[in-house]
Amino acid sequence: MKKQILVFGIVAGLAFACGGGEKATETVTETAAPEAAAPAPEISLEDKYKDDPIYIKGVEKVKGSDCMTCHMVDRKIIGPSYAEVAAKYENTEENVNMLAQKVIAGGAGVWGEVMMSPHPALSEEDAKDMVRYILLLKK
Template sequence: MKLIKSLSAGVIVLSAIAYSCGGGGSNSSESSSASSQPAPAASAPVSLEDKYKDDPVFVAGSAKAKESGCTACHMVERKIVGPSYADVAAKYDNTEANVAMLTEHVLNGFVGNWGEVPMPAHPHLAKEDVETIVKYVLLLKK
């Protein structure tokens, strides 16, 4: 019981910190030069959000993830309470079997793949919405 209270308090504190930090991305300016660099993208990394911003899977999944509260514990490229979406995408291929497995983990809860902090069950979410979120997450490969 004491462990559950400690974990709950920790999740609340980390959620509050994550919420207060906001998402404020970095501003960068690009400069044009006549260098012999073959790939300008290599000199200026593009965020996953910028890379997929026009993809319909990204747009729908991102909106559902925000509506469903996923962003309280997960971020696209940075671990907070749970793994980043990019880390999940790196670990799992985008297959129907993995979409089904991860959807079940979100709906029913799971612990073990990412350390001691459990993924709590979210039975109140519609299965179709969770599948949309999982497909979005698996899209975010670096």
């Protein structure tokens, strides 16, 4: 009988040491961290204005001209970027007329000392279409 008690004591001791005894349990509930919303994909100008007749006419006329020699949409080269022009001027018919005349006549002073070449062969209507396109680029 002493052997049985000894064996029982060893088994009970091992069971307790290995976690067989009663112990308080903690319930841990993990909450998922809210996922950061992915930034909305940037929409290209072509996608944004693909059905806009002002954009379509204007971009065709700009691409068919020498304007891209000195101007880009988002980056200054020699003259201001189209985005800078759009940011400076409200899209009003008065500004469209004034800017179209500047495109045709050329000039300097508004954006620095570098002169914009005149474009006397450009019709007033074509110049207005180009300016309307540029003013659409306001962010």
